[in-house]
Amino acid sequence: MGPGKGIEPLNEKGDISLIIEKMDTTLVNDFNAYRERMNETILDADNLVLKRLFNLDTRTYEEGALSSRTKEMLGLVASMVLRCDDCIKYHLGKCYEQGLSKAEVYEIFAVANIVGGTIVIPHTRRAAEYWEALSAEK
Amino acid sequence: MGPGKGIEPLNEKGDISLIIEKMDTTLVNDFNAYRERMNETILDADNLVLKRLFNLDTRTYEEGALSSRTKEMLGLVASMVLRCDDCIKYHLGKCYEQGLSKAEVYEIFAVANIVGGTIVIPHTRRAAEYWEALSAEK
Amino acid sequence: MGPGKGIEPLNEKGDISLIIEKMDTTLVNDFNAYRERMNETILDADNLVLKRLFNLDTRTYEEGALSSRTKEMLGLVASMVLRCDDCIKYHLGKCYEQGLSKAEVYEIFAVANIVGGTIVIPHTRRAAEYWEALSAEK
Amino acid sequence: MGPGKGIEPLNEKGDISLIIEKMDTTLVNDFNAYRERMNETILDADNLVLKRLFNLDTRTYEEGALSSRTKEMLGLVASMVLRCDDCIKYHLGKCYEQGLSKAEVYEIFAVANIVGGTIVIPHTRRAAEYWEALSAEK
Amino acid sequence: MGPGKGIEPLNEKGDISLIIEKMDTTLVNDFNAYRERMNETILDADNLVLKRLFNLDTRTYEEGALSSRTKEMLGLVASMVLRCDDCIKYHLGKCYEQGLSKAEVYEIFAVANIVGGTIVIPHTRRAAEYWEALSAEK
Amino acid sequence: MGPGKGIEPLNEKGDISLIIEKMDTTLVNDFNAYRERMNETILDADNLVLKRLFNLDTRTYEEGALSSRTKEMLGLVASMVLRCDDCIKYHLGKCYEQGLSKAEVYEIFAVANIVGGTIVIPHTRRAAEYWEALSAEK
Numbered sequence: 001m002g003p004g005k006g007i008e009p010l011n012e013k014g015d016i017s018l019i020i021e022k023m024d025t026t027l028v029n030d031f032n033a034y035r036e037r038m039n040e041t042i043l044d045a046d047n048l049v050l051k052r053l054f055n056l057d058t059r060t061y062e063e064g065a066l067s068s069r070t071k072e073m074l075g076l077v078a079s080m081v082l083r084c085d086d087c088i089k090y091h092l093g094k095c096y097e098q099g100l101s102k103a104e105v106y107e108i109f110a111v112a113n114i115v116g117g118t119i120v121i122p123h124t125r126r127a128a129e130y131w132e133a134l135s136a137e138k
Numbered sequence: 139m140g141p142g143k144g145i146e147p148l149n150e151k152g153d154i155s156l157i158i159e160k161m162d163t164t165l166v167n168d169f170n171a172y173r174e175r176m177n178e179t180i181l182d183a184d185n186l187v188l189k190r191l192f193n194l195d196t197r198t199y200e201e202g203a204l205s206s207r208t209k210e211m212l213g214l215v216a217s218m219v220l221r222c223d224d225c226i227k228y229h230l231g232k233c234y235e236q237g238l239s240k241a242e243v244y245e246i247f248a249v250a251n252i253v254g255g256t257i258v259i260p261h262t263r264r265a266a267e268y269w270e271a272l273s274a275e276k
Numbered sequence: 277m278g279p280g281k282g283i284e285p286l287n288e289k290g291d292i293s294l295i296i297e298k299m300d301t302t303l304v305n306d307f308n309a310y311r312e313r314m315n316e317t318i319l320d321a322d323n324l325v326l327k328r329l330f331n332l333d334t335r336t337y338e339e340g341a342l343s344s345r346t347k348e349m350l351g352l353v354a355s356m357v358l359r360c361d362d363c364i365k366y367h368l369g370k371c372y373e374q375g376l377s378k379a380e381v382y383e384i385f386a387v388a389n390i391v392g393g394t395i396v397i398p399h400t401r402r403a404a405e406y407w408e409a410l411s412a413e414k
Numbered sequence: 415m416g417p418g419k420g421i422e423p424l425n426e427k428g429d430i431s432l433i434i435e436k437m438d439t440t441l442v443n444d445f446n447a448y449r450e451r452m453n454e455t456i457l458d459a460d461n462l463v464l465k466r467l468f469n470l471d472t473r474t475y476e477e478g479a480l481s482s483r484t485k486e487m488l489g490l491v492a493s494m495v496l497r498c499d500d501c502i503k504y505h506l507g508k509c510y511e512q513g514l515s516k517a518e519v520y521e522i523f524a525v526a527n528i529v530g531g532t533i534v535i536p537h538t539r540r541a542a543e544y545w546e547a548l549s550a551e552k
Numbered sequence: 553m554g555p556g557k558g559i560e561p562l563n564e565k566g567d568i569s570l571i572i573e574k575m576d577t578t579l580v581n582d583f584n585a586y587r588e589r590m591n592e593t594i595l596d597a598d599n600l601v602l603k604r605l606f607n608l609d610t611r612t613y614e615e616g617a618l619s620s621r622t623k624e625m626l627g628l629v630a631s632m633v634l635r636c637d638d639c640i641k642y643h644l645g646k647c648y649e650q651g652l653s654k655a656e657v658y659e660i661f662a663v664a665n666i667v668g669g670t671i672v673i674p675h676t677r678r679a680a681e682y683w684e685a686l687s688a689e690k
Numbered sequence: 691m692g693p694g695k696g697i698e699p700l701n702e703k704g705d706i707s708l709i710i711e712k713m714d715t716t717l718v719n720d721f722n723a724y725r726e727r728m729n730e731t732i733l734d735a736d737n738l739v740l741k742r743l744f745n746l747d748t749r750t751y752e753e754g755a756l757s758s759r760t761k762e763m764l765g766l767v768a769s770m771v772l773r774c775d776d777c778i779k780y781h782l783g784k785c786y787e788q789g790l791s792k793a794e795v796y797e798i799f800a801v802a803n804i805v806g807g808t809i810v811i812p813h814t815r816r817a818a819e820y821w822e823a824l825s826a827e828k
Contacts (some may be wrong), residue, residue: 038815060528065517074491078529081492086812103479105352110187114474115492122224125176137726198390203379215350216357216391241341248739252336253354255669260776263728314677325662362674387465396472398500401452524601531807536638539590583747612804626767630805633768656754666750667768
């Protein structure tokens with residue numbers, strides 16, 4: 001969030017939507033910043049197995065017999081049924097980059113909730129919030 | 139939380155207990171507010187499967203061969219062993235509405251901790267805190 | 277299964293139902309026999325923590341603020357959402373002893389499947405089979 | 415397996431491959447037969463929630479914003495990370511019907527093993543065996 | 553089991569212990585044979601991610617800041633709380649090779665049961681049986 | 691955090707490292723304070739099963755056939771694969787007290803990530819942060 005933004009005159013969107021937009025951006029930025037900072041801390045520890053696993057993780061979602069787009073959907077549904085909020089955020093970000101529509105994302109949510117049950121609902125709430133945050137970004 | 143409460147003179151309970159009561163109310167209110175707001179976001183997306191699952195979820199705990207009271211206890215213990223804090227809060231609220239005593243609630247905690255092991259303890263801590271918050275409400 | 281039973285003349289129930297009854301009895305007996313035999317092996321190893329945990333496990337389901345009947349239902353639903361077939365069999369046996377009706381048991385199945393999702397279905401299949409086996413016993 | 419098959423003369427495939435084919439068919443048939451039989455037992459119990467959940471489960475994988483093909487892949491990866499062998503078999507059967515190639519199926523296995531870790535390997539072994547069984551069927 | 557063994561004269565151990573020993577050996581051999589056969593099937597599919605993960609898995613337990621002995625104990629307790637029977641068998645085999653005593657193995661069982669709860673007990677039964685099988689081998 | 695520290699002149703470490711140190715201390719202190727306070731709330735409820743389980747939990751990690759040091763490592767890896775942040779913090783604190791080196795702790799992280807998969811990574815991030823916090827304490 002840029003300095004002084006809080007005292008800028010209201011733009012054409014009006015103040016409420018501006019505040020929501022900033023909150024959303026914060027949700028995405030905070031997640032990415034913490035993730036990057038701590039990944040660095042982990043890699044700095046120079047454990048061979050962890051470094052290779054991180055590497056292998058990146059390779060897993062590369063274009064292959066299945067497209068990256070499909071693989072990111074697989075990563076998202078797997079993260080949801082395993083109820084890992086940070087993994088969900090990460091793959092939601094990737095699905096957003098891949099251009100998935102809201103209807104497509106919600107069908108992934110549906111599969112996850114049917115397979116994993118109502119304990120997935122609280123994670124779906126946070127996923128829905130994060131998806132709004134991603135969509136609010138320019 | 140009523141308007142202006144922060145500047146009222148101390149009531150007969152004294153200030154500390156007043157502050158605790160407000161904190162507790164906040165815990166319950168914040169949970170319910172976020173839950174309702176995001177449930178709306180999810181339902182607004184108009185995914186048929188999710189809407190029906192939400193509906194079915196409500197029906198599951200209705201009076202039947204087993205009472206709603208018993209079913210809420212089942213929902214609570216299931217949420218605890220699956221270690222879903224928000225699900226625990228939701229069913230604790232329902233158990234409180236059903237008039238469960240503290241001794242009864244702690245026997246559900248006991249079953250959950252024996253079946254699910256000591257990894258359930260951190261969730262039991264938050265459950266115990268939430269139960270106090272529910273009990274502190276008028 | 278007693279010696280020579282296979283060549284006995286058909287009783288009034290007819291042969292098919294007799295065979296099913298034997299199969300069912302075998303399912304229940306095999307589970308109980310293996311369970312008892314290996315529990316003994318474990319207790320013979322004389323590990324203090326395991327012995328106390330086994331003891332505590334028994335105490336957990338004793339009459340208290342909640343009845344044993346209710347606690348066995350809690351044990352069953354917890355076992356189902358955690359998808360532990362042997363735990364399910366054990367608590368189904370106890371629920372049967374407590375006189376639960378089929379309708380009541382299926383409402384517990386319903387809570388487990390809604391909370392835990394469709395991955396609980398395969399365990400529900402085996403639970404349904406075991407319940408039939410228990411009911412087929414005299 | 416039809417009567418008398420064991421004494422038929424060897425066909426052009428030779429006896430070993432014939433035996434393997436029969437074993438494979440048995441694996442698929444046994445799974446489907448048990449699944450269908452016990453699903454009937456469950457539905458006969460006439461529990462409204464379970465019947466609607468079974469119904470909703472079928473709807474979840476129907477053509478929508480995402481294709482049935484994609485949804486079956488989502489169902490498979492979710493089943494793998496949740497380590498539910500019967501769910502894996504079911505979705506593998508569906509993926510086979512949808513015409514997925516072996517390379518595609520193994521990329522789903524790869525995502526599941528990276529997300530869910532080496533505890534998914536034993537389930538991947540059984541999944542690989544079942545895929546061979548499906549492929550051996552005519 | 554070799555042909556005709558059943559009619560050999562009793563050796564000095566007596567028949568009962570001989571039969572138990574054979575059963576135990578079968579338990580260990582069957583597990584290892586299936587594991588090796590299906591690992592080959594998986595590796596033959598030539599999926600890069602899976603091949604590297606298998607490789608990385610082996611490296612993880614190699615001598616490092618912690619000894620292989622300690623790491624196999626870590627692998628065992630992790631497999632137990634995650635309730636993966638095949639993973640438990642594999643690491644029990646490795647712990648046996650590393651010369652762990654029965655008392656040590658049971659203390660690992662104790663940690664797993666306290667952390668993971670009584671749902672770990674059925675897996676502990678099968679682990680206890682497998683440990684006896686390993687110990688019965690020459 | 692000592693009284694008045696906020697207004698002390700900068701020591702030789704410089705202000706940034708001082709702030710980081712305080713943040714770290716807060717992370718450890720907050721965790722321990724909440725844990726102790728809520729454990730008291732739970733024990734005050736006077737549920738026999740929970741009290742005995744808490745007791746048994748302490749005993750589990752006492753010196754035996756395996757050292758406390760080894761058992762704390764087992765507790766840590768079990769907590770990681772079960773993805774329980776508070777359990778991880780608790781056992782990290784104990785491992786720190788037992789004098790484990792950073793290289794040793796990261797090899798435990800490696801086992802947990804290989805066995806439990808990339809969904810353990812977000813918990814490893816928080817574990818890495820907590821380990822830094824423990825190391826920053828005097």
